[in-house]
Amino acid sequence: MTSMLDINGKTVSVKAAPETPLLWVLRDELGLTGTKFGCGMAQCGACTVHVNGDPVRSCVTPIAALAGAKIATIESLGGTHPLQQAWVKHDVPQCGYCQSGQIMSAAALLAQTKAPSDEDIDNAMSGNICRCGTYQRIRAAIKDAAGLTAAPMVAAPAAAKPLASNDVDDEIAAASGSTGRGVGQ
Amino acid sequence: MNGPFEKLRRQDGVSRRDLVVGATLVGGALLVGCSPADLMSAGSKVEPGAFGPFIQFDPDGAVTVLSKHIEFGQGNHAGLAAIVAEELDADWSRVKVVHAPANAKLYGNATAGIQLTGGSSAISNSWEQLRKAGAAARAMFVQAAATRWNVPVGQITVKDGVVSGGGKSAGFGELIADAAKVTPPEAPVLKDPKAFTLIGTDRVRRKDSLIKSTGAARYTQDVQLPNMLVAVVTHAPRFGASVKSFNADDARKTPGVVDVFEIPTGVAVVADTTYAARMGREALKVEWDEGKAETRSSATIAQQWRDIAAGKGPSDLKWEAFDSKGDAAAASAGKGGSVFETTYDFPYLAHATMEPMNCVAIVDGGKVKLIHGSQAQTLDQMNAAKIAKALPGSVEVETLFAGGSFGRRANFPSDYVAECVTIAHKVGGGRPVKLVWTREDDMQAGFFRPLVHHAVRVTLDKDGYPATWRHRIVTQSIMKGSPMPMKGPDQTAIEGTAGSPYLKATPIVDAQLALPEGGVPVLWWRSVGATHTAFVMEHTIDQLALKAGKDPVDYRRALYAKAGAQRHLAALNLAVEKAGPAPAAGFTRGVAVHESFGSVVAQVAEVKLVDGHPRVGRVVTAIDCGVAVSPDQVAAQMEGGTCFGLSAALYGEITLTDGKVDQSNFDTYRVLRMNEAPTVETYIVPSGNPPSGVGEPGTPVIAPAVANALLVLSRTPTTRLPFVRAGI
Numbered sequence: 001m002t003s004m005l006d007i008n009g010k011t012v013s014v015k016a017a018p019e020t021p022l023l024w025v026l027r028d029e030l031g032l033t034g035t036k037f038g039c040g041m042a043q044c045g046a047c048t049v050h051v052n053g054d055p056v057r058s059c060v061t062p063i064a065a066l067a068g069a070k071i072a073t074i075e076s077l078g079g080t081h082p083l084q085q086a087w088v089k090h091d092v093p094q095c096g097y098c099q100s101g102q103i104m105s106a107a108a109l110l111a112q113t114k115a116p117s118d119e120d121i122d123n124a125m126s127g128n129i130c131r132c133g134t135y136q137r138i139r140a141a142i143k144d145a146a147g148l149t150a151a152p153m154v155a156a157p158a159a160a161k162p163l164a165s166n167d168v169d170d171e172i173a174a175a176s177g178s179t180g181r182g183v184g185q
Numbered sequence: 186m187n188g189p190f191e192k193l194r195r196q197d198g199v200s201r202r203d204l205v206v207g208a209t210l211v212g213g214a215l216l217v218g219c220s221p222a223d224l225m226s227a228g229s230k231v232e233p234g235a236f237g238p239f240i241q242f243d244p245d246g247a248v249t250v251l252s253k254h255i256e257f258g259q260g261n262h263a264g265l266a267a268i269v270a271e272e273l274d275a276d277w278s279r280v281k282v283v284h285a286p287a288n289a290k291l292y293g294n295a296t297a298g299i300q301l302t303g304g305s306s307a308i309s310n311s312w313e314q315l316r317k318a319g320a321a322a323r324a325m326f327v328q329a330a331a332t333r334w335n336v337p338v339g340q341i342t343v344k345d346g347v348v349s350g351g352g353k354s355a356g357f358g359e360l361i362a363d364a365a366k367v368t369p370p371e372a373p374v375l376k377d378p379k380a381f382t383l384i385g386t387d388r389v390r391r392k393d394s395l396i397k398s399t400g401a402a403r404y405t406q407d408v409q410l411p412n413m414l415v416a417v418v419t420h421a422p423r424f425g426a427s428v429k430s431f432n433a434d435d436a437r438k439t440p441g442v443v444d445v446f447e448i449p450t451g452v453a454v455v456a457d458t459t460y461a462a463r464m465g466r467e468a469l470k471v472e473w474d475e476g477k478a479e480t481r482s483s484a485t486i487a488q489q490w491r492d493i494a495a496g497k498g499p500s501d502l503k504w505e506a507f508d509s510k511g512d513a514a515a516a517s518a519g520k521g522g523s524v525f526e527t528t529y530d531f532p533y534l535a536h537a538t539m540e541p542m543n544c545v546a547i548v549d550g551g552k553v554k555l556i557h558g559s560q561a562q563t564l565d566q567m568n569a570a571k572i573a574k575a576l577p578g579s580v581e582v583e584t585l586f587a588g589g590s591f592g593r594r595a596n597f598p599s600d601y602v603a604e605c606v607t608i609a610h611k612v613g614g615g616r617p618v619k620l621v622w623t624r625e626d627d628m629q630a631g632f633f634r635p636l637v638h639h640a641v642r643v644t645l646d647k648d649g650y651p652a653t654w655r656h657r658i659v660t661q662s663i664m665k666g667s668p669m670p671m672k673g674p675d676q677t678a679i680e681g682t683a684g685s686p687y688l689k690a691t692p693i694v695d696a697q698l699a700l701p702e703g704g705v706p707v708l709w710w711r712s713v714g715a716t717h718t719a720f721v722m723e724h725t726i727d728q729l730a731l732k733a734g735k736d737p738v739d740y741r742r743a744l745y746a747k748a749g750a751q752r753h754l755a756a757l758n759l760a761v762e763k764a765g766p767a768p769a770a771g772f773t774r775g776v777a778v779h780e781s782f783g784s785v786v787a788q789v790a791e792v793k794l795v796d797g798h799p800r801v802g803r804v805v806t807a808i809d810c811g812v813a814v815s816p817d818q819v820a821a822q823m824e825g826g827t828c829f830g831l832s833a834a835l836y837g838e839i840t841l842t843d844g845k846v847d848q849s850n851f852d853t854y855r856v857l858r859m860n861e862a863p864t865v866e867t868y869i870v871p872s873g874n875p876p877s878g879v880g881e882p883g884t885p886v887i888a889p890a891v892a893n894a895l896l897v898l899s900r901t902p903t904t905r906l907p908f909v910r911a912g913i
Contacts, residue, residue, distance in 0.1 A: 016460070017440075024460040028415075033407035034400015036588070037459075038539055039624040043851035046539060074400035087398040091390050091817060094258030094825055096397030097404060097539040097588025122860035129851060131539050131589050132258045133828025135862035137821070 003063050007032070008076040018064035023047045025063055026073060034074035034100045038129070045128030048101035049073050055108040055124075074100035083107055086141035094132035102128045106142050115146050221298055225289035225563050228576025235365035236322045238291040239315060240269060246346055246358030248275045250315075251285035253292035253300060254307040255560055257587040257594070258825070259880040260391055260818030261307035265315060267389040267814055268308075272319030272376060275357070276346035277383055282392050287562035287582035299563035303595055303709070305782035305878025308814055312875050320373035322364075329363035330355065378812070378873070389815035393586070404586050405543045405557045406621070413545075413617040414443060416608045417462040417626070419471050420451045423478035423844040424631055424704045428452060428471060435468035445469065448607045450600075455612065459621050479704025480844040483636060486703065487530055490638035490659040493699050494528065498659075504697045505674040507683050508656075511693035516642070516653040525732055526642045527725070530905040531717045533839035534634035534710055535854055540588025541627035544605035549615030551575040555602065558587025560594035567668075568599035569606045591711040591829065596632055597666050600706075628854055629846040633839050634710035635661040635703075637678075639721045643691075649733025650743065654688055656696035661703040663713070674698045677709060681718030681781060681885070686748035687726060705841070711829055712781055715885035719779035720906065723889030727775070728902055737893065738776055752809045753778050755870050756787035759807035763868050764789040772802050775894030777886045782878025784810040785870075788827070788886045790863070792894035798909050799891050801831060801863040808867065808882065811874035819879050820867035826883025827865045832857035834888035836907050855909075863887075 002013045007030070016025045026032040026049070035058060038046030042057035049058045050072040077084055083103050086092075093099045102125070109116055109124035116124070121139055130138070234241055241249040250269045256262040262282040270280045285292050292300045295310040326348050331338045336351035343349075346357050357364075383389060396402040421427065431452050433445035441461025445454050452471050456462035481489075492498055545556040546569070553573045559565050559582050566580040573580075587594055605620035612618055622630070637660040646652040663677040676683070679698055688694050710716060730740035738761055745754040757778050768774045772791035779786060789805040806823045813819045836855035840847045848854040892903040 020460055024458065027407075028409075028458045028460065031409060032400075033403075033409070036404075036540070037406060037621075038541075039851050041624075041850055041852065044539070044624075077399070079395065079399045084395070084398045088394040091394050091821065093391070093394050093397035094260065094821065095539060095587065095589040096258070096393065096402050099397050100400045103398060125859040127858075129539065129856055129858060131537060131591070131829070131832075131856065133825035133832075133857065133862065134821075135828060135857075135859045136824050136864055138859070139862075 003067070005063060005066055005071060006069065007071045008073060014063065016063060019062045022049065022058040022061045022063050022066060022071070026058060032073050032075055036097055036100055038098065038101075043129070044098070044101075045105060046098050046101040048104040048128065050104060050108055053108065053111060055105045074104055077103065077107065081107065082145040083110065083141065086145040089144065090137045090141045092134050092137040092141050094134055098128060098130045102130065102138055106138070106145070110142070110146055116142065222290040222293050224577075225299060225567065226291070226578040229288045229290075229578030231286045231288040231291060233291060236325065237318050237369070238285070239318045240273070240322050242357055242361050244358055244361065246356040246361075247279045247281065248273065248346070248357070249281045249283055252282050253285045253294070253311070254302040255284065255558060255584050255587060255590075256282075256393065257558060257560070257590045259307065260815060260821055261302075261880075262393065263389055263391045263818055264308045264814040265311055266392065267383050268312065268315040269319040271381055271383045272316045273323045274343040274345070277388060279346060280392075284584035287559070287566055287580070287584070288578065289563045293563070299561065301561040301563060301595060303560065303592065305784075305881040307880075308876045309783065309811075309878060316375050317373055320375050321369045324370050324373050325364040325367040326357060326360050328367045329360045333360070333363060384814050385812060385816065387817055390817055402586050404540055404588055405545060405619075406540055406588070408545045408556055408585070408619060410545070410617040413619055414455050414457065414612060415459045415462045416453050416455045416605070416618050416620045417466050417623070418448065418451045418453050418604060418620070419466055419469055420626060420630060421473050421475075421478070423473070423475055423480060424706060426473040426475040426478040429474040431469065431471040433469055435470075436465040439465040439468055441465070444612070446611060448604065448611070450604050453608045453611075455608065455618065462621070463623070478844055481704075481841070482843055483533060483839070483841040486636055486841075487638065489701065490636065491528065491530070493659045493701060494638050494640040494657045498699065498701070502699055502701055504699050506695070506697050507674045507679045508688055508694045508696035510691075511653075513693075513695035516655040516693050516695035523645050523732065524642065525645065525725075525729055527728070527902065527904060528641070529639040529717070529721050529724075531637040531720070532837070532906065533636050533705065533841075534716070534833055534837045535628050535839050535848070536589075536591045536593035536632075536710055537628060537851075537854060537856060538587070538589035538591060538593055541622045541624055542593070542601040542630070543619065543621050544602050545617055545619045546602075546605040546609035547615055547617045548573050548606060548609040548613060551579075552615070553579070553606065554581040554583070555606070556583040557585060557602065558590065558594055559584045559602075560587070560590050561596075561599070564595065564597065565599045565602045568603045572603060572606045573610055592709040592713070593632060596708050597668065600630070600632065624851070625849045628849055631706035631846075632708040633705060634716055635663065635705075635707035637717045639717065641721065641725055643725070643729060645729065645733055649735055650747070651687065651691040651729065653693040654691040654696070656682055656694075657699070658682065658697075659699045659701065661705070661707045662700040663707055663709055665700070675700060677713050679718070680714035681779065682722060684780070685718075685722050686750035686753055687722055687744055689750070690744040690747035704844075711826070712881040712884040715779060715781040715881070716833070719777070719781070719885035720889045720892065723777040723779060723886070724892045724896075724903060727893040727896055731896065741776075741778060752785045752870070753780065753787075756785045756807045756809050759868050759870055760787035760789050760805050763807065763866065764805040769802055773894045773898045775890040775892065775897065777890035777893060779882070779886050779889075781882045781885060784808055784877045784879065784882040786823070786882045786886045788890045790887060790890035790894055792891050792898070794898065799835065799895060800861070801887070801891060804863045804865045804887065804890070806865055806867045806883065807870060808879070809870035809872055810879050810882070811872050811876045813869045814876055816869060819869060822879045823867040823883040824865040826881065827887045828857050828862055830884040830887040831863065831891070834891060834906055835861070835909050838907050838910070
């Protein structure tokens with residue numbers, strides 16, 4: 001038995017049974033492994049993809065329900081999406097495993113809400129768990145990306161920027177036991 | 186070529202001694218005292234290159250740093266690479282980081298003696314090692330250029346990967362062949378830290394943010410190999426149970442299922458795809474022998490721990506003193522002042538990594554390859570070697586990124602790795618097997634932060650400061666079963682109470698530990714002992730200050746002065762200063778300070794109650810972690826560590842009913858989400874000390890800071906975690 005799916009702008013034929021969740025078709029059959037398995041019951045958001053532009057948890061969405069739907073995965077963003085640029089700029093990822101899902105949820109948000117408020121972000125993103133706790137940088141990156149896409153832009157208030165007072169001072173030289181080395185030695 | 190790297194080179198093939206050593210390991214436990222790194226790398230084919238085990242050069246001069254530590258979020262790869270790049274004077278934009286192969290001798294953790302990432306030690310144990318590695322490689326390029334150009338060594342300079350001198354210059358790439366022939370210096374001269382241009386700057390950023398934002402980063406879950414099978418396992422519903430019988434007739438009929446067989450940890454279903462394996466498992470019927478199973482409920486265990494602390498435990502249970510000063514009887518009797526007495530209860534906690542446990546193993550006779558997010562390569566090698574009857578060092582490990590660990594991926598039996606190797610060994614023929622645990626498998630498989638009980642009794646002197654301190658801790662031992670020798674009480678149970686500046690400042694102390702047996706597998710969990718000791722010490726201090734009628738910040742300052750705890754004082758003062766005079770409208774502040782993994786973290790948390798539950802807004806954090814190699818990643822770890830600690834403090838609790846784990850997924854094991862996340866500001870105490878831990882020290886401080894705010898808000902102390910109980 002085969003099904004036809006529209007994934008990332010291409011029509012593909014898949015062999016999986018109709019009740020198979022989209023997640024496993026993407027990962028095991030099509031090799032699109034950017035979409036992650038986290039919980040299997042739409043609790044964590046790691047498997048988020050877009051179906052006709054809406055964020056959907058692919059781990060509980062059987063492919064039978066997707067005939068004619070336009071499916072987009074993290075691979076469709078191409079690495080240059082404003083959210084991906086903002087993710088890099090803010091060094092959002094830690095372990096990184098949840099970030100495909102985070103970005104897909106955020107992309108759906110920005111597609112519908114050009115300048116999201118904190119409440120908009122909470123509502124759109126609270127279905128995506130990050131166990132590393134990168135929420136603060138996700139929020140900052142979404143606001144940054146919204147600034148990139150909105151024209152004319154009104155900058156969202158930046159999340160608190162950590163200050164580092166890590167002056168390399170005389171103490172370091174004293175404590176490190178360094179014999180000192182200038183250039184050329 | 187002679188020099189330090191030559192000494193590290195392994196002989197080709199397997200020596201007779203390797204075989205003897207390997208046979209000993211395969212047959213039994215690790216023989217302590219027999220040069221462990223030699224033993225554990227027996228049979229390894231891994232060799233260092235011309236520039237040592239940590240640095241390689243591409244022909245175009247790009248630098249690859251080999252990290253002996255796994256990157257699973259902590260940002261250590263950025264820091265490790267920066268240490269090398271700094272001393273090498275490399276072009277930071279042309280430095281890559283990869284996971285090193287497994288070899289206990291070349292890539293052992295200096296603090297653990299085996300290849301392992303843990304104890305927040307990646308940067309600290311590599312600091313000198315990688316500075317020397319970078320400086321040695323640099324010296325080799327300098328010598329090569331001096332020789333080629335006939336210019337004195339002292340006139341050669343290196344900047345951003347370009348070597349210059351005598352009016353000539355060349356990139357690393359042009360000099361590699363010559364530099365590789367230079368004898369590396371025995372004691373390379375390190376930079377004066379004043380001359381650092383990379384370490385400690387905001388240029389030290391992650392190298393993996395892009396691939397982790399495009400889905401391209403490769404995790405164990407993503408491994409696809411030709412002819413690969415996927416395995417799932419039905420585990421016993423109670424710890425310690427074993428398979429009595431099973432019926433696989435329906436499971437075998439499931440399309441895609443290849444085989445079903447019993448293994449020591451349950452029944453394995455092996456299939457062509459993940460989904461087929463899962464469907465096959467659903468059709469499997471297993472009966473369990475629960476004769477040796479843990480059947481107690483967590484509530485029963487908690488009551489037993491409380492009874493033990495109250496002196497009503499079994500008479501053969503041993504108490505171990507870990508801090509004794511003065512007249513212990515006085516501490517117990519509580520003579521001479523007003524008495525404060527309380528107890529604390531902490532639940533089992535799951536690590537609940539985003540990527541559930543998984544592993545890929547390829548076994549062909551005695552030849553084993555593992556591909557996974559290995560946190561303890563040496564342990565994984567040893568456990569795999571026992572199953573396949575191989576030499577530990579011969580077990581090849583390709584370490585991948587892991588979707589979190591928080592301690593879970595390193596344990597003495599290498600539980601999920603051993604399970605995968607067992608299945609791949611049975612499948613045989615070198616056919617790759619990917620073991621996949623579902624979220625439910627992961628959450629119910631144990632290796633939890635143990636259930637812990639503390640009982641504290643403190644008397645105050647006439648000025649309101651502790652005169653006597655009696656402390657009892659009851660928990661299951663994490664280190665039991667360790668192949669590593671242990672002296673004295675299990676440090677993982679007491680660290681943070683042991684060594685506390687408050688005990689140093691108290692004249693009479695009687696602190697003891699009891700470790701009753703339990704059938705629930707327990708393990709370190711991000712910040713280990715501090716997950717409970719920080720709470721007990723810091724929340725007790727605020728209650729003592731309240732009893733003494735003193736401001737909790739001033740109370741701490743006085744105790745730090747008595748204890749000579751200058752770093753605690755500096756961190757506290759920085760956090761309080763940066764927090765400013767008043768909290769945001771509607772919020773109340775709580776303060777906590779704790780030292781773990783060599784670093785001191787102080788936090789001022791702003792808390793309010795929303796529908797009766799704590800909501801944390803701003804958290805001002807100060808950390809003394811020695812030299813901050815990457816200030817941005819120190820901040821990231823404070824942000825993430827705070828969220829991890831807050832998640833557990835608010836909601837984290839694994840319970841057992843008659844031995845069965847009640848929680849199974851994120852619907853029943855609630856974790857912190859975006860709308861509940863605080864805003865964490867990080868300030869770093871200037872320090873000239875070598876780097877200390879960062880990955881864990883940010884975790885344990887938030888819970889007592891919140892409890893201390895709630896103490897102000899409601900005058901009610903917190904005697905158990907989590908704050909929000911499931912179902913309430």
